[in-house]
Amino acid sequence: MMVVCVARAHATETEPATGEGEKLLAFSARIAGDDARTRVVIDFDGKPEFSAHYVASPERIVIDLPATAFGFPAADLSARGLFKDIRYGTMGQGSARIVLTGIRPVRLVLAEVQKNEGHGYRLVLDAEMTTPKAFADLVAQQKWVQPQSGSAIEGLGASARDPATDGVFTIAVDAGHGGIDTGAMGATSKTPEKEITLAFAETLAARLNQEKGVKAFLTRDSDTFLSLSERVTLARQGGADLFISLHADTLGQKNIRGATVYTLSDTASDRMAAALAARENLSDQLAGYSIESGPPEIADILLDLARRETQAFSISLAERVVKSFDGQIGLINNPHRQAGFQVLRAPDMPSILLELGFLSNPADEALLLDPAWRQKVADRMADAVGRYRAETVAGGG
Template sequence: MADRVNRWTSLGCRLLCAAALSCGPFVVPGVAEGTPPSPSANTDFPIVSEARLAGDAKQTRFIVDLDKKIQFRAFTLADPYRVVVDVPQVTFQLPSGTGNAGRGLVKAFRYGLVMPGGSRIVFDLTGPAKIANSYVLDAANGQPPRLVLELEQVDRNAFTQQLALDDRPELRPTIADAKAAMPAEGTPNAKPGEPADSRPLIVIDPGHGGIDNGTQSNGELEKNLVLGFGLALRDRIEKSGKYRVVMTRTDDTFIPLNDRVKIARSQSAALFVSIHADALPRREGDAQGATIYTLSDKASDVEAERLAEAENKADAIAGVNLSDEPTEVADILIDLARRETKTFSNRFARLLVSEMKTTARMHKHPLKSAGFRVLKAPDVPSVLVELGYVSNKGDLEHLVSENWRNKAVGSMLQAIDAFFAKRLATATPDTPDK
């Protein structure tokens, strides 16, 4: 099995090299190429201290108080109607719940880090609107510098005209230019002259991040819960010494869904594990327990379909325009690789359920499938793990418990060991595993 995994991984990478090479390096304006700053490395960012809406359904104004002037760019997106404001990385010091309620032309807005060096504010609109004016005011008369955005109601035709102007290359969303985000840690490239590291490479993908909070309950954000779990899993895997590990993110940064997949492909990963935590509206009951998902064109049930639809909207939540995303290369060999990869993904999912049920509460139907975009690498066995429901009191208590996390991480490592058992048994330090 291990030989087939490596064969198809290598084949898939060769077949998809054109797509991978088209993804340029992650560059932030004003930062040396290849050295993106860590969001936590510098705390001297401009501070956003207040954000508010005023106006009505015909004209709405958005005002942000800052401690220093900043540059910005604003543009519109359609289907759904949105306005996006890109700014340099800032520190949002806003009360919890800011943006949940809208006013006038704005249903709600969200904000956060969208890439190292860049923050974003995304407005969900009640209908088509244009950016009538946008500017930054100097500090004056005891008032701080302010960023002001003025919106006006328009019809669909006028909105489409504005959208065409906003689609100029120089005004496209910054995140759309960052086609392949560099993994923050764990890049396994060997130094010149050193033998290649033959240990299996595992990509751990904490879901959401930055402007995309994921689900939330009782003040706990999914993006923080799954990041903590992902880091603990990385540390446990690396401590075993049997594997190399790459994280799609190690801090509160937004990574587009396609870029998460590209990280796994570009690193010739042997396994991709995406970590999430679900939530259900109160009217849908009180589901509980962990669930393991694999990729399928047809969802295994209504709940799986709902979750996949919600997770696949992550890029839209962050205001990413997906119109320029490349399509998959149609090739019979890729299809063959995808079929074999699906077999391996299903096998790992079953192993994961078998091990996790000894340490974690599992969903009554713990194995499911749906069309998750993040699982669509045709050459990398991939699963998505919903650790539990933040909307369930018992699950949430587990998710915030370090003791529970350590047990769950241990069971996941046992599943990984079982999955790679044959490969680890046949590999030797002098003979790279092929």
């Protein structure tokens, strides 16, 4: 991996103008996000020219600026999310620098200057996790250039391909739980939910990959913990057209059994759906993660429209799954339900959560452990996805 030496950047709470030429003033800053995606926003009194680079060992993002006085409290840009250390300060008479040190390999998917509605401009940096190899490629391929105004995203790493135009229908199959988060436990076999979801995810992905023009991949292929945001980010990085999250929960009422398909709604369709969503959303907290900040997204009209369109596609997929299961795979009463599952909140990717059955019910538990039954369910899922693709994506229904 190429290593580029970077001059030391001094974190300063305030840095007054010195009178030696004009300086930009960075008058406020904020940071939000989690271990998968993080946004940094810095407000300036003028339009800043900037450039962004990657540095290895440890993984860092370096932002070079013209002479800048940093006039915001240091606590406003304290490290969080993807970054374990953030330093900024003067680099010389005519330049300044911000150094963002990652907790893991990281890349920028957006780096641009935007005009504020009121005073000045803001520098927006959206970072997301990436692989060590991808980061090494970024370091090796980048070109160090002079700061520029507007955007410096070119050459910083391609975003996920556009799934609408690549000719491949891509599906992210997400095995719920994993690692420290075991999920529910089988009432009789004591098999943890994380093992059941992974076994079915492997079966489903293999079945979907038999379909022409379809590519399915797993968000996890081992007993590994992934935060809820990591799951969505991995799906997006893989260019997924669909996101299918798999679970097998428990209920206090052991007589309830059958599959359930969930789509996202801020208002749960019933008390059982609300309770299940609350339990699934606790996954991050079990491993010491927090979901309070949520993903760094902009709540605007365009995003709201995207969510509505995506939600309509999600509902369409859920209805086709229920129809494909009907008479073939046992379903709970009112099998399409809605609740506020965090893992379904991607605004740009149709998503469903499939509860395969309930480990609290002995009959369901026996089916969940049966490879032949899992294959049958995978066949019905492939049928549902095929109908969704033909009727919805192709505009035929």
